[in-house]
Amino acid sequence: MNRLIAILCLIALNCFSQSNLKETYNLMPWPKSIEENNHRFVIDENLTVSIEGDSPKRVQHAVTSFLRRLSNRSGVFINEGFAMPLSENQQASIQISFKESAKLIVDDDESYKLDIQSNKVTLVAHTDVGAIRGLETLLQLLTNNDSEYYLPGVSISDAPRFVWRGLMIDVSRHFHPIDVIKRNLDAMASVKMNVFHWHLTDDQGFRIESKIYPKLHELASDGLYYTQDQIKEIVEYASILGIRVIPEFDVPGHATAILTAYPELGSKPGATYKIERYAGVFDPTLDPTNEDVYVFLENLFTEIAPLFPDFYFHIGGDENEGKHWDANEQIQKFKKDHNLSTNHDLQTYFNIRLEKILNKLDKKLVGWDEIMTPNMPKTAIIHSWRGEHEGLAKGGTLIEAAKKGYNTILSNGFYIDRMESVVKHYQTEPIGDVQLTEDERSRILGGEVTMWSELVTPLTIDSRIWPRTAAIAERLWSPKNITDTDNMLKRLEVINYRLEDVGITHIRNKDVILRNLSNNQDISALEVLSHVCEPLKIYSRNEGGTEYKTYSPFTLFADACNVDAKDALKFKKAVTNYSKTHSEAHKTDIISLLEIWSKNHEAFQKIDKNPKITPLETLSYNLSEVSKFLLKRIKNERTSKKDMKTFKSQIETLKQPFADVELVIVNDLENLFEALK
Known part of the structure; x- marks a missing residue:
């Protein structure tokens, strides 16, 4: 019985430890196992990389990419920008070894083991592909404090679940x-x-x-x-x-x-x-x-x-x-x-x-x-x-x-x-x-x-x-x-x-589209809207396949918006928490977003109108007015029955699609209203 309790305690301790590690490291995909030590490998100009293994072409390419990205991210002027054979540098800072070149077939071994100490990093894999998978993990581990970039001391054993x-x-x-x-x-x-x-x-x-x-x-x-x-x-x-x-x-x-x-x-x-x-x-x-x-x-x-x-x-x-x-x-x-x-x-x-x-x-x-x-x-x-x-x-x-x-x-x-x-x-x-x-x-x-x-x-x-x-x-x-x-x-x-x-251009190209929409004017008001709007889902944007041809414009507001609109996620979380607790912290989060939306239509109106953004005017106006109403409610300011009737009408308007997007905070706006009754 005592042995069973000890085993369960070890399992619980390991789960707790793994949970804490996930809070610490921004790894994706998350590895099979990871353990910390008390070491720290500091990135400086003397960093070197060696490779041990036959046909190292893939690993050489991966190391070159790794070093460029490492240098760019850290700002460190690394003296040696390429890998060398282990035989030429037995004391390399990062030592990579593998046994064979992968055949690029379903059964390839992509596993690797990574160990980071204060004076050396070792990456061991059965195949070269396993080695380059490990290099990606190593790069994701890079972190910093005020004075230096470093790799935290960890040991990782990893392999994919599916081939x-x-x-x-x-x-x-x-x-x-x-x-x-x-x-x-x-x-x-x-x-x-x-x-x-x-x-x-x-x-x-x-x-x-x-x-x-x-x-x-x-x-x-x-x-x-x-x-x-x-x-x-x-x-x-x-x-x-x-x-x-x-x-x-x-x-x-x-x-x-x-x-x-x-x-x-x-x-x-x-x-x-x-x-x-x-x-x-x-x-x-x-x-x-x-x-x-x-x-x-x-x-x-x-x-x-x-x-x-x-x-x-x-x-x-x-x-x-x-x-x-x-x-x-x-x-x-x-x-x-x-x-x-x-x-x-x-x-x-x-x-x-x-x-x-x-x-x-x-x-x-x-x-x-x-x-x-x-x-x-x-x-x-x-x-x-x-x-x-x-x-x-x-x-x-x-x-x-x-x-x-x-x-x-x-x-x-x-x-x-x-x-x-x-x-x-x-x-x-x-x-x-x-x-x-x-x-x-x-x-x-x-x-x-x-x-x-x-x-x-x-x-x-x-x-x-x-x-x-x-x-x-x-x-x-x-x-x-x-x-x-x-x-x-x-x-x-x-x-x-x-x-x-x-x-990948997913972040910067959004502004390219918004500048096109505004004829190269200030895009801040459009950005605000894009943070709470998402393209219509499950093929309803092009229902029946006949709204767009293959050569139609795809530089519209719907193309600038994406799934999981960031302010919509923040607002949903704040409203959900406030509805449960009515805490001041969550109230403050809600107010800060409502204030942004309440003022945004004023900025929207400063953009010289054109046929590409005119369809967004009703969306912008009603979001602003609804936000003003809810600000009054959350601040305990007086609102009339007429204000409430107008609010409900505007909410119904906001439930409609605009220019192939939907305002994804509508339900949360209604939920906030209910929480403020």
């Missing part, structure tokens, strides 16, 4: 040049993500050069595509960062761009096609009964597949409603002749043909979860995007796929283009409490963040991906019990600004 931690970027709906891709790859590496899923084709564009079928990039891309040399450049760049690149060619649906170039491959005889300018699900579909389609795809994949060394090749396979199949008599006859009862059966026939083509190219097929039909071979990977993900036993395709014998990855719950809160994504637990065998659990490889780009351009894409993706990266790397959202938000606030170190 597949990805980000998908759709470059078809809006094309994103290679500099956009590279900076996002750098950001991925900074939070230990390891799969870049490149969605290269869709109804709105075919984005890769084909020398065999040149009409694809000549007629179906608007001149916006990657050359094969650029593809190789990105793949190599990702490899240096320890990131695998998986291409997606979406077939048989989402095929308008392909059919714009080669209409004879379509399911509607005699049809002509044009690149789609709107968003949505469209009818053009490849004809799975036409042998020329398979010749085309085999030739195309044979040309393209060698550009991507990874074993996996994504064929999409989603959202095919089969309308052109239903209307084609020859396709219906084919189904009957081959005992294919449904369009799902026909698509499975198509997918199996594709898998055989990919197998000849040493590739494994990945597809969205629509491909999971009874006859689909178990060698395919099921990419889950539909179904429940909280308590997945309720019917989520991830768990269903694992139980049926498929390897599977999760994106449901990680659709960041839906513009939902980081907390919701962070609380998406891939496995939940469902009971799985060891084999079933091993088939859940991990997950991917999905950045569909109907509403994002190179100017805004970073603000839609980051910083929320950093929190999802933690969900996929860190132990399952790392779930404290308040602590995550505290750490994310720091990581958010650190993302600028690697070139």
Whole structure:
């Protein structure tokens, strides 16, 4: 009994210690284990780095990046700006060792151990990729006092929970040049993500050069595509960062761009096609009964597949409603002749043909979860995007796929283009409490963040991906019990600004958009509004896909706003606390925000009006008036029945969308009113 009590006490002490550590260090993802010592490694000009390991190219690149970012962040003029072999410097300040170069496959070992003493830092990993993951942790540990920057004395042992931690970027709906891709790859590496899923084709564009079928990039891309040399450049760049690149060619649906170039491959005889300018699900579909389609795809994949060394090749396979199949008599006859009862059966026939083509190219097929039909071979990977993900036993395709014998990855719950809160994504637990065998659990490889780009351009894409993706990266790397959202938000606030170190433009580009809105006038009033407004969520901004075309302006107020508006979060917390305690401290927090909003319309009116900001005038005015009313109430100043009636009317006005944004503090304004009764 005493032994049990002692064990429980040790567990409780460790949990308490880990909790305190999370308050101290702004690490993301949070490591598997971390212990403090009483040492401190001071950063000075004499810092040196050595590497021990074969083929150190990745680690050399990572060390160079580490030293530049370390120097920039600390202001220290480091004498030696590059790593050297351990044989040339046995006394290096930071000593990195690894055993082998990672192959960039699913089973790569990304674990590392980090030990910081007062006179030396050691980083040990099995692979070079593990070493560069550890370097990112080391950089995140950097802190300072009044006189020096230093690395706190800690020992860390770390490894990822899931082997597949990805980000998908759709470059078809809006094309994103290679500099956009590279900076996002750098950001991925900074939070230990390891799969870049490149969605290269869709109804709105075919984005890769084909020398065999040149009409694809000549007629179906608007001149916006990657050359094969650029593809190789990105793949190599990702490899240096320890990131695998998986291409997606979406077939048989989402095929308008392909059919714009080669209409004879379509399911509607005699049809002509044009690149789609709107968003949505469209009818053009490849004809799975036409042998020329398979010749085309085999030739195309044979040309393209060698550009991507990874074993996996994504064929999409989603959202095919089969309308052109239903209307084609020859396709219906084919189904009957081959005992294919449904369009799902026909698509499975198509997918199996594709898998055989990919197998000849040493590739494994990945597809969205629509491909999971009874006859689909178990060698395919099921990419889950539909179904429940909280308590997945309720019917989520991830768990269903694992139980049926498929390897599977999760994106449901990680659709960041839906513009939902980081907390919701962070609380998406891939496995939940469902009971799985060891084999079933091993088939859940991990997950991917999905950045569909109907509403994002190179100017805004970073603000839609980051910083929320950093929190999802933690969900996929860190132990399952790392779930404290308040602590995550505290750490994310720091990581958010650190993302600028690697070139992410999510913070500074906001001001670019606001200056455009104001015709380069004072943007402070627009900034205030942007801190309490968020873009409309879950595709309601572009409902039906017909408000915006691919070349519409995406420099509007909604594009400057982002999820988790910072003053809205502050106000919600202050109102919630005040409603419970009526404390003076929380009252002061509320008053300070209400005073800002009450005065803001005066500043807004000083901007020379133009058609881009005129739709915000009603929002600005009513927010100001509501804030003035609540200030009177919280300060116990007199208000009339007429004031109250006006307040309620203005609140109803503020509940409406304005210029594709919503004022996300409306409920909290009402809650404050109730608390002040």
